[in-house]
Amino acid sequence: MMRFPPTAISLLVSTYNWPRALELVLGSVRRQRTLPHEVVIADDGSGEETRAVIERETRSFPVPIQHVWHEDTGFRLAAIRNKAIAAARGEYIVQIDGDILLHPHFFEGHAQFAQRGAWAQGSRALLGRDCTARLMAGDECPLGVFTNDLNGRPNAFYAPWITPFVRGPRDGMKRIRGAHMAFWRDDLVRVNGYDEEIEGWGREDSELATRLINAGVRRRNIKFSAVAYHLWHQPANFDNVERNHERLVRTREQQLTRAARGLDHYLPSSTTSAL
Structure with a gap:
């Protein structure tokens, strides 16, 4: 299949x-060799301290920042x-969590890997408690494959020439990590984005991936050219995982392709009427 790199990410x-x-995430974006078109911050109800950080960063950031917020x-x-x-105004959306630090060639990797008819599952190396604490305190903890306090070390290996030969899982329920994914925006519109019936931690990313696959959008796994590092934190609250997993299984068994309650609530009517 021919590759058509996105003009705006x-x-x-x-x-x-x-x-x-x-702050650390946005700092890693500033250091990119190739910048995205914009940054859109999806804020699930943070307080004034987060808003102040975003306002301060926006004043000097090299690309536009949009702060999208709703009540907690x-x-x-x-x-x-x-x-x-x-x-989002870009035709291609690279999605990360707010605790993911980016290798300087991260967006170069995604721009070269993007392919129509496919979405990308990324990987990330896991920083340990000590390295994370040092970074949070403003101290040095050089990131790379030789970082001492690191789990998932192969995921920190930057070797873009290997990327085309990596296959990895194609199943929408295997090793899905919403902390690092990428999609063509029109594919997300086609499946109506995330299922908003899923609340609480877990499975929202796997459920979306499954609907994309059901709709004929292939999964591709990007490794070694879009390296990312996940800051250490305490485990999430898993209270809703069982309920959310049931929705994921239903999506798979019924071969669903669209979320009943999803992205169309926020799109112009001219966009949704074409679906």
Whole structure:
């Protein structure tokens, strides 16, 4: 299949009340050799400290920043991501969590890898507690394959010449990580984005991936050319995982392609009427 690189990439960063981590993420965006077209921050109800960080960064940031916020009524990642997708102006959306630091060639890797008819699952190396604490304190912790405090070390290996030969899983329920994914925006519109019936931590990303695959959008796995590092944090609250997993299984068994309650709530009527 011929590759048509995107002309404009929107970076979607989801965040919730961890402003120092968001500062580090945006710092890694500043250091990119190739910048995205814009940054869209999907804020699931953070307080004033996060807003202040975004306002300060916006004044000198090298590309536009959009701050998309809604009221904090619980974990509603699917909804705030949909709102951010609707606001995004790029034709290609690279999605990360607000605790993911980027290798300087991250966007070069994604621009070269993007392929019509496919979405991309990225990987990330896991920074340990010590390295994360040093970064949060403003100290040095050089990131790379030789970082001492690191798990998933192969994911920190920058070797873009290997990327075309990596296959990896094609199943929408295997090793899906919403912390690092990428999509053509019109594919997200076609499947109606995230399922907003999924609330609480877990499975919103796998459910979306499954609907994309059901709709004929292939999964491709990008490794070694879009390296990312995940800051250490305490485990999430898993209270809703069982309920959310049931929705994922239903999507797979019924071969669903569209979310009943999703992205179309935030799109212009001219866009949704064409679906």
